[in-house]
Structure formats: structure tokens, C-alpha cells
Amino acid sequence: MDSLSSKSLPEISNLLDEYGIKHGPVVETTRNLYVKKLREAMTKGKRAKPSSDKTFYREEEEEVTYVYRTPTRSDISGDGGAYMRSRPEWTEREYEHETSYSSYSKPRPEYRGSDLVDEPYMYDTPSTYKNSYSKITAMKSEQQVPKVQKSSRLVPLWLQLLFFLALAAFLYLVFSNMEINESIKGIM
């Protein structure tokens, strides 16, 4: 395992993509977090397609990817069906973000070197998946959040009621055992 702490920010970003880890911009303040995530992914032996050799020699890569370009276009559209089928499986797992991304991360390394016209087209299908997935998880988390908020009382409700009843009983006892004077007769 090469030293992650010496990697540059774009390199970390590429590694995250290879491991199919959903991530935001890799900047100084997020760098450590993502390095941690990468280490976890590496130790868990997640599926990763290392393409570090491809990112080094960009000029050469352009020539190489030219050959691959036509197959990957049809691959994306063909694989769209495969992703749909595999989706129900992923939802059961804990890391649904990450595994869903890893399922279509395969075609991406092949075109990474070419920052040309192909990029907007390529990102089309992954982004729609990202949106629909984030909606599902947003809905799930929204459902969970109200539940959590309801049970976030410091003192449980039943305990409050019990305390109140005990207090009422106590007061009644005290009041009923009081010696009655002339002045209190008006109240009783």
C-alpha cells in the first residue's frame, strides 16, 4: 500500500473514484477524512480498479483510449440494464452508496485521461443514478430523523407521569392528615 499521505489532492480524488467511494471535493480540510476512508476500503479489500499507471502518461493514454472509446459508449448504454438489475441487491447492504458507485466505476477509468468532449456524455448516466440514489437515501434518513427526534427527551415521558402521580398522592396524604382548625374549615 503506497503512502496515502504523500498523495496529491487530485490523486486522492482518483483513488476514491476507483474504490467507488462517493465524495465531495478533496481539499485540505477534507483530505484527512478521505484518506481514512481509502485506508478502510483498502483493508476491507473492496473492489478497486487501480489505474494509476494510466494517469501518469496522459499523452500516451489519449492514443490508447481512442481505441477504447467506441466500445465504452455502447458499454454504458448496455450496462445500464445491468445496473438496474443489480440495484435491489445493493439496497440491502450497509454501504449502498459505495457499492452502487463501484458497479459503474468500471468504464470510468478508461476515459479518465481524456478531458475532452466525451466527459459530459459519460457523466450523464452516473449523475442520474446519483440523483435518484440520493433521493432514496434522503427519504430514508428523513424518515429516521423524526423518529430519533421524538425519543430524544432527557427524562422519559412515563417517568414524568409517574412522578406527577406520586407527587399528587403525596400531597393528598399530607393534606388529608392535617389537623383541622377553625380557619381551614372553610376550605374543607
Added chain:
Amino acid sequence: MLQLILWISDKTMSSTSKKHGAFVAEPMGEKRVTALPGIGKILGGRMEESGFDKANVVLGQFLVLKKDEELFDNWLKDTCGANAKQQRDCYGCLREWCDDFL
């Protein structure tokens, strides 16, 4: 007696609900990081040491992490040692503030 009842009712409310309510009610402007629910004096001090001296800087980090709960919670824990409840309170507040104002 009345004071006792008031004390009980105060404790049964979520302890950060006041802070939360105050924060999400208005634009945060230049509020200090200790204005965030979950962030008290100690945690606030640690965050300021790390350069996160205002709530809006923490908001920046929250947005850069794409409002992801797990990432933000981890970042908060690493930066100031917040526990699970503090993470939850801070995240929940920022998310609500973003829903209202962003």
C-alpha cells in the same frame, strides 16, 4: 412547587432545543462557532484552534462535505472530539439551516 414543575419541564425538553431554535431562526451571519448546537465552550475552543472560528466556516465545511452526515460527523469528531449526540445536534442544525436559508 411551581419552580419544581418548571425545572422538570425544562429538563425534559431536549437540552439543545433552545440553541437549535435560535440558530435556525435567522441567517447565521458572523455568529461564533459556539452558537452551534452541540458545540460548547470546550469544543468551540478546539475548533477555533483548528481555524474554524465562526459558524459560517463550519457551514463551509458542511457544504464541502456535500452535507453528508457520516462524513460531517467524522470530521467533527476528528476536529474537536464531539460525541455522537453533539455530532447529531450540530449536523441536524446545519442541515435545517440550509433547508431554510441556502
